[in-house]
Amino acid sequence: MAASGEAVLLDVREREEFAAGHAPAAVWLPLIALAAGAELPTPAGRTVLAICRSGNRSQRAVDLLAAxxxxxxxxxxxMYAWAGAGLPVVTAEGRDGQVI
Structure with missing residues (x-):
């Protein structure tokens, strides 16, 4: 869905985690900012695919967004499952990244 533009992949991890490695098309907004009311840096009307390291924080993000x-x-x-499936993990510079 994200590759086709139907959805946006929203990474809700902390800055250090995102910098170490993220999905190439991911948009970054940490959960703490989302919980504080930050606006999504994406066009309205698109489905949001929330991702974190293991799925716990992203589930909280989904609950906040649904509200x-x-x-x-x-x-x-x-991201553990993402990387485990052989999907790319990159740094901001486009180098191979890692999930921390």
């Missing part, structure tokens, strides 16, 4: 009327889905297993 705002946003269609959101938790990426089960988080």
């Amino acid at each position: 705002r009327g946003v269609t959101a889905v938790n990426v089960a297993g988080g």
